[in-house]
Amino acid sequence: MTRMEPIVGRYTTIRIMNNDCRVYFEEAGQGIPFVCCHTAAADGRQFRHLMNDEDITRNFRVLAFDYPWHGKSIPPVGFQNYEYKLTTELYVAMIRSFCQALELDHPVVMGCSIGGRIVLELAHAHGKEFRALIGLESADYTQPWVEDLSYLHRPDVHGGEYCAAHCSGMVGATSPDEYRHETLWMYMQSGPGVFKGDLYVYRVQMTLGDIDTATTPLYMLTGEYDYSCTPEDTIRTASAIPGAKVTIMKDMGHFPMSENPKRFKEYILPVLQEIKQRRVPAVKTQNA
Amino acid sequence: MAAVTEGPSVALEQELCERFERSMSDGVNSDEHLVWRGRYLTADIIVQIGSVPLLVRIVNGRIKECRKGLPLLCSSVFSVKGTTAAWSAFWENPPKPKWHDIFALTKFGHMSVEGNVQPFMANLQYFKDILAMPRKGSVK
Numbered sequence: 161m162t163r164m165e166p167i168v169g170r171y172t173t174i175r176i177m178n179n180d181c182r183v184y185f186e187e188a189g190q191g192i193p194f195v196c197c198h199t200a201a202a203d204g205r206q207f208r209h210l211m212n213d214e215d216i217t218r219n220f221r222v223l224a225f226d227y228p229w230h231g232k233s234i235p236p237v238g239f240q241n242y243e244y245k246l247t248t249e250l251y252v253a254m255i256r257s258f259c260q261a262l263e264l265d266h267p268v269v270m271g272c273s274i275g276g277r278i279v280l281e282l283a284h285a286h287g288k289e290f291r292a293l294i295g296l297e298s299a300d301y302t303q304p305w306v307e308d309l310s311y312l313h314r315p316d317v318h319g320g321e322y323c324a325a326h327c328s329g330m331v332g333a334t335s336p337d338e339y340r341h342e343t344l345w346m347y348m349q350s351g352p353g354v355f356k357g358d359l360y361v362y363r364v365q366m367t368l369g370d371i372d373t374a375t376t377p378l379y380m381l382t383g384e385y386d387y388s389c390t391p392e393d394t395i396r397t398a399s400a401i402p403g404a405k406v407t408i409m410k411d412m413g414h415f416p417m418s419e420n421p422k423r424f425k426e427y428i429l430p431v432l433q434e435i436k437q438r439r440v441p442a443v444k445t446q447n448a
Numbered sequence: 449m450a451a452v453t454e455g456p457s458v459a460l461e462q463e464l465c466e467r468f469e470r471s472m473s474d475g476v477n478s479d480e481h482l483v484w485r486g487r488y489l490t491a492d493i494i495v496q497i498g499s500v501p502l503l504v505r506i507v508n509g510r511i512k513e514c515r516k517g518l519p520l521l522c523s524s525v526f527s528v529k530g531t532t533a534a535w536s537a538f539w540e541n542p543p544k545p546k547w548h549d550i551f552a553l554t555k556f557g558h559m560s561v562e563g564n565v566q567p568f569m570a571n572l573q574y575f576k577d578i579l580a581m582p583r584k585g586s587v588k
Binding site: 306 | 545
């Protein structure tokens, strides 16, 4: 019989901002819950390498859910009647609702790109709910590299092909070809307008509120080839957050976990080991 | 907007132009899959390397012509302009961060894309690939 991967996928329906959303998620491992939030226009497959790595799953229950509108999760009923826009409020609700629905006790949340942005909001507004937060390609604001986002969703440009090409240069120049194209393949598969809708949250200049890194550690890791969220963007953001820990990842681009999993492991494993050694604060989680 | 007139070295500019011309005629057209990906594209575009404009005529994804200098009253759909430093860094193998992609170069002011960019966006990976073709090292 063929070898099975340890990843298990399931569906559940969770309530997100007064909408019932059928959500798909995958998980592997046991121990500290570790929720991974994918980039815009992608899905939880970006984290398959973490879920297949025993050095991580030995101590962490790695979970990755497809946001509504993404991957195998479906949009809420009536989605066809309005333009999708991922707001900060909706994004926070998605993550907190997922964590509460699965009764995760003080999970670690790691998000990449837009996910890296939203962990800053989680750190500010709901930090005590989490054991630690990790922002990949994370900053409070990034300068756009294409100002006209209409090309992400218009009838005279193929959405899937454009979405992949739009971010193909953000993969590190020396990342393995196999994983470069796998990462881009996922970008070809989002629904019409989903990438554009996701970037709504990315174009908003976020106001960094108080972030208590003593209670909830915040790690920020950014690839040197990322010209969307540049290393300078991350360093600037972190300089306003006392205690935030920054790592600039050599050779890496905007999608570290999927574009170069072997190199990424060298960066993320020490972070997870540090998190594992911390005691969990005893704070009750509030409803999303 | 990229400063297209600066030119530390005429020799470098000349070398980059020749490298690009050879890549278009030999590199693109001998890559059947790349030509196939551009099969719905027919357009005349301008690529400017430093102070030198090159006219690139594309028919159904195949390079029909690539020549230095522009004919009088020449029309084109769009242009991609960059400094010699930008093209030189872009074609390094591997390129350095922030110099490795057309969008990175335009974001940081080393290149510009002007004109009707719809065909550029509709065939974005094709254009990224042909513009990066001189990097491969297969065409010296």
